Amino acid sequence: MSRLRRPRRRDVVLLGALAGALLLPPLALALDEPFYVSLASRILIYGLAAASLDLILGFGGMVSFGHAAFVGAGGYAVGILFVHGFDGSAVLGLLPGSDNALLVWPAAMLIAGTLALVIGAISLRTGGVYFIMITLAFAQMLYFFFVSLEAYGGDDGLSLYSRSRAPGLDLADDTTFYYVCLGVLVLFLWLGRRLVDSRFGMVLRGVRENERRMQAIGFPTYRYKLAGFAIAGAVAGLSGALIANHTEFVSPALMHWTRSGEIMVMVILGGMGTLFGPVFGAAVLLLLEEVLSTWTEHWMLVLGPLLILVVLFGRRGVYGWLVGGDTR
Amino acid sequence: MNGLLVLEQILNGLQLGVMLFLLAAGLTLIFGIMDLINLAHGSLYMVGAYVAATVAQLTGSFMLGLLAALPAAAVVGMAVEVIALRTLYERSHLDQVLATFGLILFFNELVRIVWGPQAIFMDVPGALSGTVEIIPGAPYPTFRLAIIGAGIVVAALLYVLVARTRVGMLIRAGASNREMVGALGVDVRLLYTLVFGLGAALAGLAGAMAGPLLAVEVGMGEGILILTFVVIVIGGIGSIRGALVGALLVGLVDTLGRAFLPTLLRLVMDPATADGVGASLSSMSIYILMAAILVLRPRGLFPAHV
Numbered sequence: 309m310s311r312l313r314r315p316r317r318r319d320v321v322l323l324g325a326l327a328g329a330l331l332l333p334p335l336a337l338a339l340d341e342p343f344y345v346s347l348a349s350r351i352l353i354y355g356l357a358a359a360s361l362d363l364i365l366g367f368g369g370m371v372s373f374g375h376a377a378f379v380g381a382g383g384y385a386v387g388i389l390f391v392h393g394f395d396g397s398a399v400l401g402l403l404p405g406s407d408n409a410l411l412v413w414p415a416a417m418l419i420a421g422t423l424a425l426v427i428g429a430i431s432l433r434t435g436g437v438y439f440i441m442i443t444l445a446f447a448q449m450l451y452f453f454f455v456s457l458e459a460y461g462g463d464d465g466l467s468l469y470s471r472s473r474a475p476g477l478d479l480a481d482d483t484t485f486y487y488v489c490l491g492v493l494v495l496f497l498w499l500g501r502r503l504v505d506s507r508f509g510m511v512l513r514g515v516r517e518n519e520r521r522m523q524a525i526g527f528p529t530y531r532y533k534l535a536g537f538a539i540a541g542a543v544a545g546l547s548g549a550l551i552a553n554h555t556e557f558v559s560p561a562l563m564h565w566t567r568s569g570e571i572m573v574m575v576i577l578g579g580m581g582t583l584f585g586p587v588f589g590a591a592v593l594l595l596l597e598e599v600l601s602t603w604t605e606h607w608m609l610v611l612g613p614l615l616i617l618v619v620l621f622g623r624r625g626v627y628g629w630l631v632g633g634d635t636r
Numbered sequence: 637m638n639g640l641l642v643l644e645q646i647l648n649g650l651q652l653g654v655m656l657f658l659l660a661a662g663l664t665l666i667f668g669i670m671d672l673i674n675l676a677h678g679s680l681y682m683v684g685a686y687v688a689a690t691v692a693q694l695t696g697s698f699m700l701g702l703l704a705a706l707p708a709a710a711v712v713g714m715a716v717e718v719i720a721l722r723t724l725y726e727r728s729h730l731d732q733v734l735a736t737f738g739l740i741l742f743f744n745e746l747v748r749i750v751w752g753p754q755a756i757f758m759d760v761p762g763a764l765s766g767t768v769e770i771i772p773g774a775p776y777p778t779f780r781l782a783i784i785g786a787g788i789v790v791a792a793l794l795y796v797l798v799a800r801t802r803v804g805m806l807i808r809a810g811a812s813n814r815e816m817v818g819a820l821g822v823d824v825r826l827l828y829t830l831v832f833g834l835g836a837a838l839a840g841l842a843g844a845m846a847g848p849l850l851a852v853e854v855g856m857g858e859g860i861l862i863l864t865f866v867v868i869v870i871g872g873i874g875s876i877r878g879a880l881v882g883a884l885l886v887g888l889v890d891t892l893g894r895a896f897l898p899t900l901l902r903l904v905m906d907p908a909t910a911d912g913v914g915a916s917l918s919s920m921s922i923y924i925l926m927a928a929i930l931v932l933r934p935r936g937l938f939p940a941h942v
Contacts, residue, residue: 365730371729371730371733373733430927430930430931433930433931433934434930434934434935436729437667437673437729437873438869438873438930438934438935438936440673440729440733441673441865441866441869442869442926442930444862444865445862445865445866445869445923445926446923446927448862448923449919449920449923449924452919452920453916453919453920455919456912456915456916456919457912457916458912458915459912565858565862566858569733569734569737572730572733572734572737573734573737576730576734606745606748606749607745608741608742608744608745609741609742609745609746609749611738611741612738612739612740612741612742612743612745613738613742614738615734615735615737615738615741616720616735616738616739618734619727619731619734619735619738620723620731620735
């Protein structure tokens with residue numbers, strides 16, 4: 309590796325995006341548009357959810373149509389623990405509640421990851437169309453579970469009175485919260501990049517290309533897929549925990565199946581199997597929603613056909629288009 | 637809980653099962669033959685319901701509404717197939733999911749523009765608005781019985797069509813080996829469009845019949861679409877027989893669970909907890925059923941392709 313090599317286009321794009329993300333809050337505040345900081349936090353959080361889906365969708369070839377279930381589970385973990393921490397009661401009569409981010413966020417990951425382990429263990433017994441429909445059905449099951457869970461707000465959802473507490477950080481401040489989201493996302497992208505380039509990631513990619521051949525070589529593909537599925541679920545749970553903090557509200561709508569669809573759209577729009585791409589996809593989709601909805605109340609009439617066109621003609625996604633062929 | 641109540645709920649379960657079958661039959665044929673996962677199937681159900689409601693309001697006749705809904709849904713379905721879905725047959729399932737997800741967004745918004753965001757409520761047709769005492773002592777709405785009857789008739793017709801006619805032979809042949817059917821000189825594209833139209837008409841019929849029972853509203857197709865997926869997964873993709881068994885199973889389990897689980901749980905818990913747990917459990921019951929069946933038979937009860 310020569311230190312003088314020409315900068316790769318991919319590195320330029322990524323560094324540019326990172327610099328932009330770092331500079332955004334001061335710029336937004338200078339323009340007196342604090343709303344942009346909130347919108348950008350939303351983009352980062354959904355970018356995290358979409359990147360976690362890309363781990364199994366893009367690299368593992370598992371078309372999971374229920375990813376929002378894990379986002380919602382993470383959100384509810386934060387919400388339920390918060391409510392119990394607030395009124396001093398115990399969760400299920402066993403555990404005390406809490407609003408400490410260092411406890412609650414890992415708890416959200418643990419719960420969502422465990423859930424993904426169980427759902428994945430059943431769903432991965434099948435494949436193809438069955439897998440798509442089963443993950444969708446399980447997500448709907450959780451959705452209806454939380455809709456009928458009157459103790460925690462049912463259909464109306466659960467309001468948090470404040471964000472989680474973190475030592476040394478004031479998460480209630482939108483700018484601080486934004487940088488925390490950015491830090492979490494960058495950390496995940498770094499770890500995720502290492503993961504997909506590791507032996508584990510190589511096996512997952514091998515499974516995507518030809519599962520039977522991987523089995524013939526001797527890899528227990530089911531276990532690898534399940535581990536990938538659980539990791540993706542745990543990270544989705546973390547994004548759910550961030551959403552709960554961002555909006556200070558959780559409701560079953562978080563895990564509605566259209567949300568799973570949106571996350572999937574972010575992955576495709578940004579570029580599947582690139583890990584960084586889905587973050588760009590999240591930005592494009594959420595910004596598009598913002599812009600289109602200011603033009604017309606019927607923005608979905610535009611978004612729907614646009615989506616079909618992207619599927620038919622734009623397979624490399626925004627990220628692939630930005631960095632040229634060098635998405636790796 | 638008494639026996640009459642149970643019988644009544646069983647009839648309700650059958651009625652839901654029949655509705656699900658109408659949707660699942662079309663969807664499973666489309667899966668089986670074209671290998672296409674079509675999320676927009678629920679939109680055709682919605683179109684059927686809206687057309688039926690509008691025509692029924694204009695003419696005052698539910699039957700005319702029903703008769704208008706069938707061709708309307710079929711035409712919309714075939715148009716969608718020719719314009720958008722035809723290019724997707726060769727694509728991956730992921731592409732199909734995303735593109736048909738886009739179609740759902742489009743249709744929901746289009747319906748919202750044409751008919752407005754308010755739900756439409758249809759009246760039960762006069763001739764069927766009464767009740768019948770098929771079980772002595774338990775009057776049951778005639779309209780629901782009519783739906784069950786219509787579903788049985790459609791299932792029988794579908795069986796005759798698929799098992800006894802030339803078109804049905806081609807459909808079965810297409811389901812087991814598409815390339816071979818094409819190589820033998822059958823116009824596969826036309827066959828696909830016709831099957832799609834048939835599936836759409838069935839979805840439209842279900843939508844039209846659901847109109848007087850439920851509110852006709854934007855997004856009504858999506859909830860039932862996911863139930864239909866559960867039916868197909870349970871029954872086995874591509875199998876009409878599986879769709880029938882799965883639909884009845886899901887209809888019965890869902891209805892009976894909702895009706896009786898809270899009461900049953902009251903025997904072992906205090907009423908408040910029982911109601912809460914019962915409501916949660918019964919809303920999850922069909923998914924638990926699906927998971928159990930998949931553990932035993934990963935390809936459904938009647939796998940069409942072995």
